[in-house]
Amino acid sequence: MATKPQRTIPVHVLGDKRIHLAPPHHGHLKQGRLKTLCGKIAVSEVALFAAADAKAARCKTCFSQVDDFGVMQKQRG
Numbered sequence: 001m002a003t004k005p006q007r008t009i010p011v012h013v014l015g016d017k018r019i020h021l022a023p024p025h026h027g028h029l030k031q032g033r034l035k036t037l038c039g040k041i042a043v044s045e046v047a048l049f050a051a052a053d054a055k056a057a058r059c060k061t062c063f064s065q066v067d068d069f070g071v072m073q074k075q076r077g
């Protein structure tokens, strides 16, 4: 069984201006139950151009888990 690379979307969480990353489940996001990679609840998606802004603060916990393309890296055993 081939494993698909897990893409992520940039999101905001409540009371935090930093950009976080979450799995691309927009239904969950609308329902307010989409969790970021660092375990917080995502409240809204961030526009890609905003997420690409070098000045935008990023959550280190989330961004340490993806590569330059926002794809989750394989866990090393």
Ligand SMILES: [Zn+2]
Pocket (backbone or CB within 6 Å): 019, 020, 021, 036, 037, 038, 039, 059, 060, 061, 062, 063
């Ligand atoms: Zn985060």
